[in-house]
Amino acid sequence: MMEIIQSKHWVEWLITISKFAFAFVPVLFILLLIPLERRGAGFIQDRQGPNRSYFKIPYFGRIRFFGWVQDACDGIKLFFKEVYAPSGVNKLIFAIAPAIPFAIVLISPCVIPWFAPMIFTMGDQVIRISGQTVDTEVGVLLLFGLSSLSAYGAVLAGWASKSKYSLLGGLRASAMTISYEVCLGLSLMGMLLLVGSFRIDAIIAWQEANVWGIVAQPVAFFCFLIAMIAETGRAPFDVAEGEPELVAGFHTEYGAMQFGLFYMGEYSHIGINSILVACLFLGGYSVPFVTTETIQANIGVSLAVLCGVFVIAILAFLHLLYRYSRWYKTSAASNKAVILREYSLYKILGWAAIVVLSAGAVVSALFFHPEFTIIDGQAVYGIGAALGTALIHILVLLAKAVFFCWIWIWVRWTLPRFRYDHVMNLGWKVILNIALVNLVVTAIIAKILGGR
Amino acid sequence: MLALIYFSILSVIAVGSALCVLLSRHPLYGALSLVVSMVSLAGIYGLLGSPFVGVVQIMVYAGAIMMLLTIVIMVLNGARDSKTPMFDRVSLFVFPSVILLALLLGFALISTPLAFSPETWRGSVALTSATLFNTDANGPGYFLLFEAIGLLLLSAMIAAVLLAKKNLGSKESEETKEVQ
Amino acid sequence: MVRQIKQKPMNWTERLYVFEACRGMWVTLKHALRGLLRYETLPTVPYPEIKPEIRHTYRSKHRLMLRPDGTPRCVACGMCAAACPADCIYIEAGEVKDGRIEKRAIRFDIDHLVCVFCGLCVEACPVDALRMDTCDTSYVYRNREAFITPMSELMRWDPKDYPQNDIQSQMAPGGTKNKQALEAWGLEVKKC
Numbered sequence: 001m002m003e004i005i006q007s008k009h010w011v012e013w014l015i016t017i018s019k020f021a022f023a024f025v026p027v028l029f030i031l032l033l034i035p036l037e038r039r040g041a042g043f044i045q046d047r048q049g050p051n052r053s054y055f056k057i058p059y060f061g062r063i064r065f066f067g068w069v070q071d072a073c074d075g076i077k078l079f080f081k082e083v084y085a086p087s088g089v090n091k092l093i094f095a096i097a098p099a100i101p102f103a104i105v106l107i108s109p110c111v112i113p114w115f116a117p118m119i120f121t122m123g124d125q126v127i128r129i130s131g132q133t134v135d136t137e138v139g140v141l142l143l144f145g146l147s148s149l150s151a152y153g154a155v156l157a158g159w160a161s162k163s164k165y166s167l168l169g170g171l172r173a174s175a176m177t178i179s180y181e182v183c184l185g186l187s188l189m190g191m192l193l194l195v196g197s198f199r200i201d202a203i204i205a206w207q208e209a210n211v212w213g214i215v216a217q218p219v220a221f222f223c224f225l226i227a228m229i230a231e232t233g234r235a236p237f238d239v240a241e242g243e244p245e246l247v248a249g250f251h252t253e254y255g256a257m258q259f260g261l262f263y264m265g266e267y268s269h270i271g272i273n274s275i276l277v278a279c280l281f282l283g284g285y286s287v288p289f290v291t292t293e294t295i296q297a298n299i300g301v302s303l304a305v306l307c308g309v310f311v312i313a314i315l316a317f318l319h320l321l322y323r324y325s326r327w328y329k330t331s332a333a334s335n336k337a338v339i340l341r342e343y344s345l346y347k348i349l350g351w352a353a354i355v356v357l358s359a360g361a362v363v364s365a366l367f368f369h370p371e372f373t374i375i376d377g378q379a380v381y382g383i384g385a386a387l388g389t390a391l392i393h394i395l396v397l398l399a400k401a402v403f404f405c406w407i408w409i410w411v412r413w414t415l416p417r418f419r420y421d422h423v424m425n426l427g428w429k430v431i432l433n434i435a436l437v438n439l440v441v442t443a444i445i446a447k448i449l450g451g452r
Numbered sequence: 453m454l455a456l457i458y459f460s461i462l463s464v465i466a467v468g469s470a471l472c473v474l475l476s477r478h479p480l481y482g483a484l485s486l487v488v489s490m491v492s493l494a495g496i497y498g499l500l501g502s503p504f505v506g507v508v509q510i511m512v513y514a515g516a517i518m519m520l521l522t523i524v525i526m527v528l529n530g531a532r533d534s535k536t537p538m539f540d541r542v543s544l545f546v547f548p549s550v551i552l553l554a555l556l557l558g559f560a561l562i563s564t565p566l567a568f569s570p571e572t573w574r575g576s577v578a579l580t581s582a583t584l585f586n587t588d589a590n591g592p593g594y595f596l597l598f599e600a601i602g603l604l605l606l607s608a609m610i611a612a613v614l615l616a617k618k619n620l621g622s623k624e625s626e627e628t629k630e631v632q
Numbered sequence: 633m634v635r636q637i638k639q640k641p642m643n644w645t646e647r648l649y650v651f652e653a654c655r656g657m658w659v660t661l662k663h664a665l666r667g668l669l670r671y672e673t674l675p676t677v678p679y680p681e682i683k684p685e686i687r688h689t690y691r692s693k694h695r696l697m698l699r700p701d702g703t704p705r706c707v708a709c710g711m712c713a714a715a716c717p718a719d720c721i722y723i724e725a726g727e728v729k730d731g732r733i734e735k736r737a738i739r740f741d742i743d744h745l746v747c748v749f750c751g752l753c754v755e756a757c758p759v760d761a762l763r764m765d766t767c768d769t770s771y772v773y774r775n776r777e778a779f780i781t782p783m784s785e786l787m788r789w790d791p792k793d794y795p796q797n798d799i800q801s802q803m804a805p806g807g808t809k810n811k812q813a814l815e816a817w818g819l820e821v822k823k824c
Contacts, residue, residue: 044660044664044667045663046666046667046675048667048671048674048678049667051678320669323672324671324672327671332682333678333681334681410657410660411657413660414660
């Protein structure tokens with residue numbers, strides 16, 4: 001045991017262990033997705049969305065965070081409700097079923113590479129840390145296998161509820177998952193053919209070296225996205241829980257946090273799937289037009305650019321805020337004073353962040369020039385440059401994933417639900433065939449061009 | 453050392469859930485324990501240095517086949533809480549054969565000791581594909597078998613579709629066509 | 633007349649669904665961006681803080697019109713009570729001393745829990761004594777009895793809340809036309 005511990009530097013151990021924290025990233029996506037979904041739905045339907053929940057702090061009064069507090073309200077409400085099971089249910093399976101999708105979502109992110117492999121010198125050692133928590137060569141396959149398991153949650157919940165609606169919902173969920181799993185795998189095959197590996201970091205490295213997957217495989221990207229949305233079981237493919245037909249589908253009989261687990265499982269599934277799409281077709285952590293080596297060589301400037309991006313985002317936010325407060329000042333709202341007081345907090349925070357970030361940008365651009373040593377013809381930097389690069393990579397990946405999260409919500413609140421047979425037709429007769437043709441065409445072109 | 457710990461955990465789960473398959477009276481419990489057994493078997497495959505086989509085990513067996521089996525159990529009347537008897541005439545045949553098989557496997561394992569080390573890649577993706585699709589004239593020629601199996605599966609699928617659509621020209625199927 | 637709406641058959645781009653779906657997505661994106669960037673132009677308002685504008689033609693809570701001297705205009709004819717489909721108006725007539733009208737109402741109760749706000753009482757009133765233009769749409773009380781609005785409550789309104797061209801309202805005490813009306817009325821009285 002001691003040999004294993006001593007075989008690595010303590011910094012390596014620290015980073016390796018802290019990589020396990022990435023398991024919670026899809027769960028954290030719930031925090032983002034709930035307000036994004038509810039307020040986004042509101043805006044799409046010309047409503048305002050939930051913006052009333054608040055907490056009070058001393059000077060600034062009611063803090064609402066533009067509806068962000070709704071997360072806490074939803075969670076607290078679900079958490080403190082009575083856990084309840086109707087009579088006649090199969091108690092054991094009824095209790096286990098909601099945990100399955102959620103548990104699988106916690107395991108899934110282990111194969112996602114969050115940053116390019118870190119190589120840095122520590123003292124006289126050269127340390128290499130891969131971006132995935134589990135560095136395995138079957139990356140994508142493992143993800144697909146796990147997500148095919150997560151359908152058990154719906155199936156078992158549907159069966160154990162002893163309700164016809166639930167059973168039908170569970171059956172539909174499982175049928176959809178199985179049929180769209182096939183499309184998912186097949187549409188990805190073209191990409192895998194080009195890359196020649198199941199490893200997600202290899203796929204990203206290929207995209208960094210050549211072009212993004214969305215350019216190389218647009219048809220596959222389209223099929224993959226549709227199959228992904230269908231596999232998550234969200235509108236327009238949410239036949240498994242279609243309200244007009246099945247009440248709420250497989251979670252009809254669930255309440256309280258048992259329902260909350262399904263809810264969180266669905267949202268974090270969206271999170272993990274967005275990250276996956278970003279990795280496979282949008283270059284993952286790679287910054288467009290800039291290679292990882294360039295970032296590492298100019299780490300100070302890169303961090304400054306990162307700060308600059310944040311500053312611009314905060315300035316846009318402040319601009320909106322000032323517009324709103326100007327409007328509130330002239331409007332007839334009876335809670336003007338409260339809202340303006342709340343906005344003053346955001347303004348203070350925003351300007352403070354701008355000052356700090358600008359100072360950080362200037363400092364890092366002027367003074368952060370890491371030294372490097374040449375090892376095997378490659379420049380290897382210290383731990384600071386490696387961590388900075390990793391930070392940029394993680395943020396880029398998350399930004400891409402958030403964009404896809406928005407696509408999920410956008411599609412859900414735009415398109416009407418398909419009928420069940422239409423969904424099956426689309427899966428088996430359209431998308432599967434498009435993916436097959438795409439695979440064959442890709443194979444031919446790859447053979448002609450690459451000769452592999 | 454670590455591999456041994458993992459192996460013992462996984463094997464206890466695998467054997468325990470396999471016993472559950474045999475001993476559970478409820479068909480759905482049996483199916484679920486089979487899933488658990490398969491997942492832990494996949495873990496053991498990964499431990500043996502062939503994660504590809506393990507993942508395929510999860511995807512194909514635990515994910516797809518057992519899902520279909522579960523659906524069949526749920527939709528057909530098997531999933532009513534009728535307790536099937538634990539022993540019947542079939543088990544007279546099953547138990548001796550299971551014990552015989554276990555003895556045989558144990559003998560085989562003892563005679564050729566297996567070394568657990570994750571470093572030895574027995575079934576990596578590259579290795580598997582290189583062996584399977586070795587199209588050299590003096591290669592093993594597995595790719596021919598692969599294609600033959602593909603053809604066999606295709607014909608089986610067509611046969612299944614034809615069996616399912618026995619009354620292809622009947623009135624009912626035409627009506628369903630109109631609905632679509 | 634039966635109107636026949638001809639539905640055009642879908643052409644092939646429409647039948648592919650994808651392009652039409654993208655068009656729909658573009659529409660919703662525009663709406664979402666409007667909500668984000670032009671929040672104040674959203675047609676919905678945060679209700680209790682910002683009240684929507686209600687026109688005086690909206691049928692809301694009743695009021696009793698007043699004469700220039702502040703007495704209700706009602707002559708207790710009972711037409712409103714007869715017209716009311718919900719039977720929510722209760723009128724008790726009383727004697728009048730000054731001889732200008734025959735009867736006056738000494739009780740005029742409207743049960744707002746029973747009222748259906750159809751406006752037939754307003755139509756029925758021969759002397760324009762009852763109106764439903766207070767723009768008061770939300771009134772909340774603790775018990776059912778409190779919803780029975782008595783005459784004193786119905787007469788409590790301010791001419792300042794009503795537009796200047798609403799001469800009938802402005803003739804009430806406190807209104808801009810009250811002085812003129814009193815003068816004109818006084819002359820009339822003298823003639824009798």
